[in-house]
Amino acid sequence: MSKLDFWDQHRGIIKSSKGGWKIGRGIFNHDYEMMADLVGYKSYFQVMVLNATGRMIEKKQADWIEAVFICLSWPDPRIWCNQIGSLGGTLRSSVVASTSVGNMAGDSRLYGQKTLIAGAEFIQSALQEKKKGLTAAEIVAREAQKHRGKPNIVGYARPIAKGDERVVALERYAKELKLSEGEHLLLAREIDNVLLQQYDESINVNGYCCAIMSDFGFSPQETYRISTLLIAGGILACHTDAWQRPAESFYPLRCTDIDYQGPAPRPVPGKENN
Amino acid sequence: MQKTESRNENFSSRQSSKIWFEQPDSANPYIAVDHFCHGYNLIELMEKRSFVDVFFLLFNGKLPSSAQSELLQQLMIALINPGPRHPATRAGLNAAVGKTDSVHILPISLAVIGGAHLGAAEVEASMRFIKKNLRKPTAELAATLVSQDHSGDVDHHPAPGFGSRFSAIDIFQNKIAKHFVQLDAAGKHLQWGNSLADALAKKDMGWLSTGLAAATLLDLGFNAKQGAGIYQLLSAPGLLAHGQEYCSKPITAMPFVKDEDYFIERPEDEQA
Numbered sequence: 001m002s003k004l005d006f007w008d009q010h011r012g013i014i015k016s017s018k019g020g021w022k023i024g025r026g027i028f029n030h031d032y033e034m035m036a037d038l039v040g041y042k043s044y045f046q047v048m049v050l051n052a053t054g055r056m057i058e059k060k061q062a063d064w065i066e067a068v069f070i071c072l073s074w075p076d077p078r079i080w081c082n083q084i085g086s087l088g089g090t091l092r093s094s095v096v097a098s099t100s101v102g103n104m105a106g107d108s109r110l111y112g113q114k115t116l117i118a119g120a121e122f123i124q125s126a127l128q129e130k131k132k133g134l135t136a137a138e139i140v141a142r143e144a145q146k147h148r149g150k151p152n153i154v155g156y157a158r159p160i161a162k163g164d165e166r167v168v169a170l171e172r173y174a175k176e177l178k179l180s181e182g183e184h185l186l187l188a189r190e191i192d193n194v195l196l197q198q199y200d201e202s203i204n205v206n207g208y209c210c211a212i213m214s215d216f217g218f219s220p221q222e223t224y225r226i227s228t229l230l231i232a233g234g235i236l237a238c239h240t241d242a243w244q245r246p247a248e249s250f251y252p253l254r255c256t257d258i259d260y261q262g263p264a265p266r267p268v269p270g271k272e273n274n
Numbered sequence: 275m276q277k278t279e280s281r282n283e284n285f286s287s288r289q290s291s292k293i294w295f296e297q298p299d300s301a302n303p304y305i306a307v308d309h310f311c312h313g314y315n316l317i318e319l320m321e322k323r324s325f326v327d328v329f330f331l332l333f334n335g336k337l338p339s340s341a342q343s344e345l346l347q348q349l350m351i352a353l354i355n356p357g358p359r360h361p362a363t364r365a366g367l368n369a370a371v372g373k374t375d376s377v378h379i380l381p382i383s384l385a386v387i388g389g390a391h392l393g394a395a396e397v398e399a400s401m402r403f404i405k406k407n408l409r410k411p412t413a414e415l416a417a418t419l420v421s422q423d424h425s426g427d428v429d430h431h432p433a434p435g436f437g438s439r440f441s442a443i444d445i446f447q448n449k450i451a452k453h454f455v456q457l458d459a460a461g462k463h464l465q466w467g468n469s470l471a472d473a474l475a476k477k478d479m480g481w482l483s484t485g486l487a488a489a490t491l492l493d494l495g496f497n498a499k500q501g502a503g504i505y506q507l508l509s510a511p512g513l514l515a516h517g518q519e520y521c522s523k524p525i526t527a528m529p530f531v532k533d534e535d536y537f538i539e540r541p542e543d544e545q546a
Contacts, residue, residue: 003441003478006428013535020538028538097378104385163278202276255298255306259290262335263313268322271340 018051030054045069052225053218060177061216065226067173068209071166073233077241077250081105081112085235089242090250102235103228110159113227119155119210120220123184126191127214136190140198151199155207156191166205174212182215293332312336326350333504334495341458342494348457349490352450353483353505355512362387362509366517371528379517384506387513391431392439392484394502400435400488401498407433408466416473435485436467436474443480451481454490461493 019028027034030050038047045062049055077086081102088098106112126139134142144151151157158164174181188211192203213223242250295313296306309316311328312335319328323337326347330338338346356363366383374382388394407415419432431437438444448471455464467489471480484505491501520527 007440013537014531015537015539017539020536022533022536022538093377094375097375097381101381159281160283161278161280163276165278196276200276252304253289254303255296256303257288258294258296259288260292260295261290262292262295262310265295265310265315266313268314268318269337270322 018054030056032056048229049226052228053222057216060179064170064174064177064179064212067170068205068227069230069233071170071205072230073235073237075234075237075241077238079234081231082234082238083251085237085239086242086250089239090245090248092243092247095236095239095243098239099232099235102239103232106231113224113230115154115206116210116213116227117220117224119206120214120218120223122154123188123207123211124214124220127184127187130187136187137194137198140191140194144199151195151201153191153207155188155210156195156203157199157201158204158206162200163202164204164208167203167208170205170208179212182212184211184214187211292335330494333500338494339459345454345457345459345490346494348454349487349494350508353487353508355515356387356483356509357512358516360387362393363513363516366513367520367528370517370520371523371525373521373525376518376521379521380510380514383513383517384510387506387509388502391427392482394505396431396434396482396484397488397491397505398498398502400433400485401492401496401501403434404463404467404485404489404492405498408462412466412469412473416470416477420474420477420479430479431482432474432479433470433485435482435488436470436479437482438477438479439482442478443475444482447481447483447486451486451489454486459493460490463489463492 019030019034021027026036029038029047032038032050042050042056043059043062043066045066046057046059049057049062049065075082077083084102084105085098088101089095107114109115129139130136140151140153143153146152185208188203188207192207195201195203210223213226218226293312295310297308297310299305299307311319312331314331314337319331323331324343324347326343327337329350330336330342330346358364358367362383365386366379369379369382370376386393390396390399416432419436420430423430423432425431428441429438451464451468451471454460455468467481467485471485474480487505487508488501491504496504
């Protein structure tokens, strides 16, 4: 086989294992014809999970994921991703552009969609360790050892505030939906108890959601993919608020509001007199 | 459940900058009467220095030597256009021919060229790789890297910034590298990278554009975090030019793959 064969076999064509539009025949999405099988029968979140994973989940699972999106999208422009929406709004950047780029901010090590990868990896590997005999206290102790005695575990504790009201709301909704509790969530609760007793810290929305998504059977990458638009709602609200106010009036700065810490004014040297 | 309460973290009261100073107007402190880049008046920079010099100053805090300025200018030209076949360019073309707002063409292309395969994320990773391995003999390292590479991609990148493109050595990037190492400002990073590329050649691998950018930026004193964004920035002119070329063309000016060339690899395709 020539080195070029692989590339030539892909040239001039497109392959998809997801679906597509066959003009006059239908619009296919995995095992479904979208207009006949999905529209009016499945929720937007069921179809979004289908797009992300190729699997059709139960309606009540999709409803719970939708609630997670509500929890992770608040109209507060002080939140970093939301402020990008506000700054776009005040500069009259379009709502689509501002919301899209604000959503990109969630590819972060500190918050947002990308942290779900680490959160899901943690609870899934922790469960494997539990099955090998480790207790929740031993898992926490090992994590603390990695971080000079601080239990820096993605999904537990949170910046700016202690406690997490979103977990309370999602737990209530999960009960209403009669979602069954799996072994990841059970371990997450055990870790939460250890952290509360030993460190005065607790599970946050990432830890709680990653445990449930893992119980739903999603991999860390699938959890991340499903959450692509997780924070978009709050950014949209913040853009709209700034858009409806005078241009550039969102949180304006005087020159003197910048704490300049660089060199004092100096003459520019000519070439080779640097 | 723990009650939600503030940690009362000590946030800074003001934004800060070591880069830029705006001299406020005495009557309206929202308006600046002069701008200073690392202490140099921007108007004086406009009069005395080149764009490349001020670009270097902006990121490094000092003006470049003539040799550094020459190398950076040649890198800027080398990276000015990823070319019409590059996925990032084609993303912009899709926006342009689809009559997307023209202001979105460049951000769309730049997001795509941020990727970890032949994109800005690979530049950052390559800069870290080169710094970490700079003292290692390249022949042994190349053999180890190739034996440990199990990415599963058809084009292997046994180290970020080094590998094959379309199953072959990227001839043009290697040609540029051979030229760069002869310039006065070329240093240990470009030289080491060149040696690694030579060691990979028998496996049909060598420099990739991302590795070449990484080594050159390191020789110029840029750090890995800066490298990713600078790669995007230096690729931007070509991405934008190709996108703008399609802004006024009809939507039919780009191929739309025919149904017979579009393959849905699902059972329902056979049923439909």
